[in-house]
Amino acid sequence: MPYIIALLGLMAGSYFWIIHGGATADAMRRLTGQVQARIAAARRFALRRRAGIPFVNSLDKADV
Numbered sequence: 001m002p003y004i005i006a007l008l009g010l011m012a013g014s015y016f017w018i019i020h021g022g023a024t025a026d027a028m029r030r031l032t033g034q035v036q037a038r039i040a041a042a043r044r045f046a047l048r049r050r051a052g053i054p055f056v057n058s059l060d061k062a063d064v
Helices: 002-044
Strands: none
Touching: none
């Protein structure tokens, strides 16, 4: 009986882990898509990264 309970616990744990991993991968795909959209928008507005200057500080000097 303890082996059956342990097996059921192992199966439930692995099912939870697989489902949770799939949801995490989906969230990462959506986050990656949002980041790529922001980068594309910045390139459309000709915002360039300059060496030694944080990207946020260079926003007010862009040629829009």
